[in-house]
Amino acid sequence: MTRDWWKHMVLILGAVIVLAPFYMMVSYSFKSPGEIDRGEGGFFGRQEMMIDPRCVALRQPDRADIEAARARFAGQDDASVQAHLLAETEADCSMRPVVFNYSKAFTEAPLIRYLLNGVIVTVSIFLIQIVVALPAAYALSKLKFWGRDAVFGLVLFCLLIPVHAIALPLYIGLAKLGLTNTYAALVVPWTISVFGIFLMRQFFMTVPDDLIDAARMDGMSELAIVWRVMLPTAIPALLAFAIFSVVAHWNDYFWPRIVVTGNRDLFTPPLGLREFKGDGDGSFFGPMMATATVIVTPLIVAFLLAQRRFIEGITLSGMK
Amino acid sequence: MTVVGPGVTSVAKAKPDNSQARAGWGLVAPALTLMALILLVPIIVAGVLSFTNYSLGNPGFDWVGVQNYERLFTRSTYQKMFVATFTYVITVVPISVGLGLGAALLVHSLGRIGDIYKTIYFLPVMATLLAMAIAWEFMLHPTIGMVNRTLELTCGTWFEALPFFANGCAEGFPLWLGDRDYAIWVVCFIGIWQGFGFNMVLFLAGLTSVHRELYHAAEMDGARSAWERFRLVTWPALGPTTVFVVTISCIRAFQVFDTIEAFWPQGGGPNKSAYVMMFAIFEKGIQQNLIGIGSAITMLFLLFVMFLTLIQRWLVERKVHY
Numbered sequence: 001m002t003r004d005w006w007k008h009m010v011l012i013l014g015a016v017i018v019l020a021p022f023y024m025m026v027s028y029s030f031k032s033p034g035e036i037d038r039g040e041g042g043f044f045g046r047q048e049m050m051i052d053p054r055c056v057a058l059r060q061p062d063r064a065d066i067e068a069a070r071a072r073f074a075g076q077d078d079a080s081v082q083a084h085l086l087a088e089t090e091a092d093c094s095m096r097p098v099v100f101n102y103s104k105a106f107t108e109a110p111l112i113r114y115l116l117n118g119v120i121v122t123v124s125i126f127l128i129q130i131v132v133a134l135p136a137a138y139a140l141s142k143l144k145f146w147g148r149d150a151v152f153g154l155v156l157f158c159l160l161i162p163v164h165a166i167a168l169p170l171y172i173g174l175a176k177l178g179l180t181n182t183y184a185a186l187v188v189p190w191t192i193s194v195f196g197i198f199l200m201r202q203f204f205m206t207v208p209d210d211l212i213d214a215a216r217m218d219g220m221s222e223l224a225i226v227w228r229v230m231l232p233t234a235i236p237a238l239l240a241f242a243i244f245s246v247v248a249h250w251n252d253y254f255w256p257r258i259v260v261t262g263n264r265d266l267f268t269p270p271l272g273l274r275e276f277k278g279d280g281d282g283s284f285f286g287p288m289m290a291t292a293t294v295i296v297t298p299l300i301v302a303f304l305l306a307q308r309r310f311i312e313g314i315t316l317s318g319m320k
Numbered sequence: 321m322t323v324v325g326p327g328v329t330s331v332a333k334a335k336p337d338n339s340q341a342r343a344g345w346g347l348v349a350p351a352l353t354l355m356a357l358i359l360l361v362p363i364i365v366a367g368v369l370s371f372t373n374y375s376l377g378n379p380g381f382d383w384v385g386v387q388n389y390e391r392l393f394t395r396s397t398y399q400k401m402f403v404a405t406f407t408y409v410i411t412v413v414p415i416s417v418g419l420g421l422g423a424a425l426l427v428h429s430l431g432r433i434g435d436i437y438k439t440i441y442f443l444p445v446m447a448t449l450l451a452m453a454i455a456w457e458f459m460l461h462p463t464i465g466m467v468n469r470t471l472e473l474t475c476g477t478w479f480e481a482l483p484f485f486a487n488g489c490a491e492g493f494p495l496w497l498g499d500r501d502y503a504i505w506v507v508c509f510i511g512i513w514q515g516f517g518f519n520m521v522l523f524l525a526g527l528t529s530v531h532r533e534l535y536h537a538a539e540m541d542g543a544r545s546a547w548e549r550f551r552l553v554t555w556p557a558l559g560p561t562t563v564f565v566v567t568i569s570c571i572r573a574f575q576v577f578d579t580i581e582a583f584w585p586q587g588g589g590p591n592k593s594a595y596v597m598m599f600a601i602f603e604k605g606i607q608q609n610l611i612g613i614g615s616a617i618t619m620l621f622l623l624f625v626m627f628l629t630l631i632q633r634w635l636v637e638r639k640v641h642y
Binding site for chain 1: 340344446448451458513517625
């Protein structure tokens, strides 16, 4: 134990650097703009009540308000009525910095919508990938037919092509079809996962032929075998693939950036964050970091809960 | 459906090839179609368009021959693109592979306590890179960022003996993202920060498959120091993993985009010092609708990536015996 201390020193130093931006992101999401500017307040900030300047600006008392409130402040002149009203507005608009940051994150932009889009896109991509890849993998591993080796050779060749790299021709194709700014544009290029086919095929190679023969004896069609025999046996491999696929597409920024331009309803979480950055001035660091925290959290929490599976799943992506 | 007459079986047995062939082609057909439409046709399209001056929305286009490629190799913007891309790849790949290997060896030697470091180092791999790029942008903010604030703490201490700190304390620490001397290195740093945990995990997987007996055998043969054991046993055993890790790191490094776009939405860094290929494809091909030149960059990009992967496969087939 004692002779390992230098290893711990080195690894802890590394850990500090690795964690620094996470620390800062979460910490800023708690703090008030003033604390961020001056670098005070420790990790959580002091959480003193703060006044939201935009909220006050929006609800600045005007003539009509003063007229309406005159009854409540009988016998006072306009200036003092106005001062009273302003104080009330400020009281209404004051809140804890953490509440301010996170409520702004969700109200300033439709963050819930973005998160929902993220879920819709990642889940549809994964399901379609499976529907396409699983039968192909089964055919390539268990059925004998003329041309099978050629098809598998093509799969191996396609493994060389990173889909991100051919973004431009894909974009042209989708634009020609009038599909940009649709969910289809976000999903279509990812419907084929050559890597998924490859992975499943390798897995199916280990499944005994007897199992399939027995199913055929039972009169199952080949398609039924894929879904009722192969799918259940492939669950562990599918889970690893699911993690890889979901992590890749939840975090993807490049492709959504290309095919979704302007239509906020289709923004995925990273695009939403980017938009926040676009119009945020200095005082918006807190809400922006709150947004960043919200979009990073789901995968990180899932990862912390099921590390081994996640690492397996992501590591498999290395083969891509 | 469980009861099948002997007749049915014999019919199925009579023409097994035919029915299997039909089922086989039926099952691969959707995948094959999508592979062709999404992966192969686009490459051909990009290849053809790279010889034209096509723009989306224009009715026609002209063949311009190799003019697009000529531009790529003569214009200074694209020279900067190559410089930035290769600087990034050449910096990030060796360092992230080296750090990944180092971390894996340390973590592996610590046994179960090491797992906590594994978890921590893997976090950046999971986190949305765009969000983390923005977090880094704040870390590196010249006035309110944590990095420069920490550096300022060194003022008045012995650190000031070093020219970098003396200069920083006198005239302020670098702008990092606004300075063309630093910009690409900051991007490289973030690339390493994000990717080395992934490499570490791959190396850890490789390390667990090294047989204990090999170490004992090496020790018997006189390999007493840790370094000798590493050189004689661990390193050769990690050969295939290393080839693999280097290739993926290269491919991933070529595809760097998120950080560049997050830091400099308008144009790839101060003085185009971080104008990497992926950003160039995005800017030229999609934002400026110069599809010919964008396609030419795409083709070059594919060439690099395929070349790398083929080298990897060749190396693995040559050197590795499972």
